[in-house]
Amino acid sequence: MSAGSRLENANPVIFQRSGERLLTASEEDEDIHDPIDDREIFDLIRSINDPEHPLSLEELNVVEQVRVKILDEENSVSVEFTPTIPHCSMATLIGLSIKVKLLRSLPDRFKIDVHITPGTHASEEAVNKQLADKERVAAALENSSLLEVVNQCLSARTV
Amino acid sequence: MAADSSPQLALVEEFVSGLQDSKAKDAAKGVKDGQFTVLQLVEALGLSLTSSQPHTRARGVQLLSEVLQECSGELTEKEVEVLIAFYENRLKDHYVITPAVLQGLRALTKCPALPPGSAVSMLRSLFQDVHVQSLMLAERSCVYNMLINLMETREAELKGLGADFVFGFVQSMDGERDPRNLLLAFQIAKNLIHRGYNLGTFTEELFEVTSCYFPIDFTPPPNDPHGITKEELILALRAVLAGTPKFAEFLLPLIIEKLDSDVQSAKLDALQTLTACVSEYEHKDLAEFLEGLWSSLRREVFQTSSERVETAGLAALAALTSCLSRSVLNSDSEDSLSSFLDLVLKDCKHHLCEPDLKLVWPSAKLLQAACSASHRASHVVTAAVMPALIEQYGSRTQCSHRRTLLEVVQRFVQSVKSCRSADAAPDEGALSGFREALCAVVFSALSESNSSLQITATSVLTSLAQHAGLLSDSDVELAVDHLTRLLLTEEEDRVSLAVVESAGALAELHPAAFASKLIPRLKEEMFSEPPENDNRKASDSHHAMRQRCLSALAAVSVQPGVVRESTPVLLEVLRSAHAGGGGFSVDEVVLACRSLQRIAEQVQDTEETGRCFHDDVVPRLLSLALQAALQGEESPRSPLTEEAVLTAMVPVVSTACSRLQPSLAAQTAASAVALFLDGDVSFLPDNSFPSNIRLLKEQQGGAPGRSRMVCLLMACVCSLPRSVDVPQADRLLSELEELSCSCGCPLSYTSAAKCFAGLVNKREQGDSLDGLVRRTTDRVCRELDCSSSPGRTQAFTLMIWVAKALLLRYHPLSTALTNKLFSLLDDAELGPAAADAFSLLMSDSPDVLNRGGHADVRIMYRQRFFSENSAKLVQGFNAAPQEKKPNYLKALSNIVNKLPKQVQVTELPALLSLLLEALTCPDQGVQLSTLSCLQPVLVSPPPALVQQLEALVNRLLALVCSPAMSVRIASLHCVHALSLLPVHEVLPFRARVLRALAQPLDDRKRLVRREAVRARGEWFLVGSPGGR
Incomplete structure (x- = not known):
């Protein structure tokens, strides 16, 4: 991002990061099956970088653990995300990043639903529709400049 | 002719x-x-x-x-x-002659017998007759070298040329493109500036002709034989640009312009050049650019996308502020420091009052950078910021807000500190006006129930204590009260860890308060009886409280005054555990030993602490252990007979003997030897022992309690400095050898073997040592060759330890033992143990034969062992029957694992086929240790490995679904590492890897899934736009 350009929201509210998930004895035990749970899904998406700020989606409170639902048995995942301001032009891009991250990180048995927290964005419906449309998501990822931005959001932050 | x-x-x-x-x-x-x-x-x-x-x-x-x-x-x-006259004349000749002429002139500039005035005339004709930039590379370099030579020897004459010299140089280098010549030209320019040549009217020209290269953008060609780096050029140019205040009016606008650049490295270079140049400047050089510089710096820190730019920006601000602080004020000029700080405060201070917004941290960092620049800046900034922060803390109610504010306060306290050390007036610290308010804030935060607030408060307390003379005695006492209360009541681990750490830091500075208040209180609470058995929760929390107290006792014991109070408490824990009072568990006793060990490690080495350990702690430990060992079967078992407790006592004794006061340690060792060989108990306190105790002889049919005491003997005699002699060494060695070969208890015979090895390692070179080693080798080999012998395991243990002792000191007789070890890889019974033994041979052992215990450890003994034996191992592998091969593979990966990385990379090509074979070996231990030795090599793999990628990827992907969780995780680690290799090497595998990694995404173990997600995410980025 060029230094001269103005940010839409230069001084956003920052939220605390949750710590690493604590390792339990049962996770180290070979014989116990650990089901995929909400926290595991949240851990997948919380460290995604914001396209504008050098901050993670968790720090901007765009994603929260309470807005992540997984039903392991029924093979479905649902994630709600909250843009920082109602007119955020990056909402689709953020949604796409979350979707791509989950597609890459979850077994293909899951149906993945990513949408905006109801009532938090001006063009909520349009964005949700785009994110739910498999073909549009696939087409977006064919676009190399869009894929570049998504990959940057998903890369480990460079120091 | x-x-x-x-x-x-x-x-x-x-x-x-x-x-x-x-x-x-x-x-x-x-x-x-x-x-x-x-x-x-x-x-x-x-x-x-x-x-x-x-x-x-x-x-x-x-x-x-x-x-x-x-x-x-x-x-x-x-x-x-x-x-010279001839050559000067030749400069006017045909152009094909010029290269040879310049070469000759350069040779003459080196001539010690250069007549006066000739330097000037040479340069005049050079500048007049030659157009440097139309020459070839080598001739241009010749000209620069002439200038450099003359500047070294004929400085006065060149200065006589005045500004003409500068002008001539500017003309010569104008348009230079080759990095080698640029380095020379920058050196000349630097000399011009630093040696006081008169730049005259050509200051701006000199600046222009050098600054056009700023910021340097240069990538050396691959296989560059000249080895010039971008970094070298940057530093050379920076030395020119930042060299003189005369450039200020040109350089500062250039820096401001380059800070606007989109290129990360340009920004960084601009900021670092700014930091460098202001150290030479005065405030009047900066005056007109201050606002521009500040707004650029602020933007870089507020909107930063890289930590390096942010750090460089903060450093530049600190340098700028300290430059302004240095300036001497005239009566008519305005105070530029205070007007600059006003600027900074105006833009940053109000953000501090919004603790939940993003800009609070960038603002705080900027202010702290300014604050750390000088004493005066500290005063101005803290006076403006502290009241606001303290007031905000009082008015905010949300814990997260308060914590952020407190963290900001802590950083301010720290940044004030760093400039205080240089100043001589301790009573006028910038913080002294806020002492009371700050203490009140800290103590109120310590009394909150929110744990992160408590943790932050402890670190503020630590930072405040670092300011000598800031906290009053009553503040410290209050702080000790708070810390004690938290230690005794706070259940959360993070908080108690922070409290213990803070207590340690405070106790180093204010030992008296801790010795008189904290320790008696902790003692009282620790020795209170645990609650009745039926209340599980209460007894757990009592146990946790004791743990916290034990670690706090260790943390605060840095100063001798505190150690004198704390060690008796810890020994009392051991004593009452032995006597059965107080209900101390084995865990707690082990912790008490750990605390003693930590004290022995960290305490200042003085006569007093040395006496404390050698007259009190070590004899008491030995006496307690002996009492426990002699206890008959009928009385209830003392926790001190537990193996865990004995092994925890070992490092206490060995640290005390290796570190504190060697002369005292020698006495302690002598008494220990007398105790173990002759049963001399006179130096032990509470002396009520029977007269003829023989600790190194195994009791017939008795409990192994006595012989296990040998581990404490090892701790005493094996950690002494090499200059100290062990008395009765020969008798001791032969009894140890006997015990290690005959005893049935693993702890006893292993400790005896270690003790024997520790003594052998330090024994003087010579016939007596050789004879001893030969006798032992013969005996061990005899035992091992007789496959029905009951003592094979014992003999094997002794062999490994002696082999290690000799290997470490490069003793030639070690070969006989290691060869025996290689031959045992084929042994039906001891084969796997022999493979594992290589790991022991190659790694540092914590209790004996290490540098901390003054053992004779030669550098690079591992490499040496590897290079002498790797061929043997490969041969053995090829000759071995199929079912014995895993032993060889395991031995190999044990050795390679412990080699330094550079050696691994160079040795790997020869062993690669063997290691790849090891990955297909069904033994999970072999797989795991091979993976762990491959993983570090994959970070920068040697070419031989890159050629074998196909085979490697296939084998790794097969292991991703192994039945053992640890193998799955380790192989995923390696697959992840492969994704970071050059894209053109790994791109062909992308589709296959992504497909293979889909399965572990649904693994039953979460830890495996986590690694699979990481690896798969990286592989998606391979060859993808925006990825790698």
């Missing part, structure tokens, strides 16, 4: 007409050896120098120049004068 009478003629002929370059060397040699003089050579050259063919003239001058280059030291002043 009269070659014999005048060899120079022949040489000239062969060089000029025969075009034989080597003749120049011969000619130079001729001059040096005195066969002919330079004058005679010139005479011989006569015809070639006056030839009408420019190429012949060039050849003639070249010969002369090359000879001069070799013998410039032997010329007389007269000769030099003539030669």
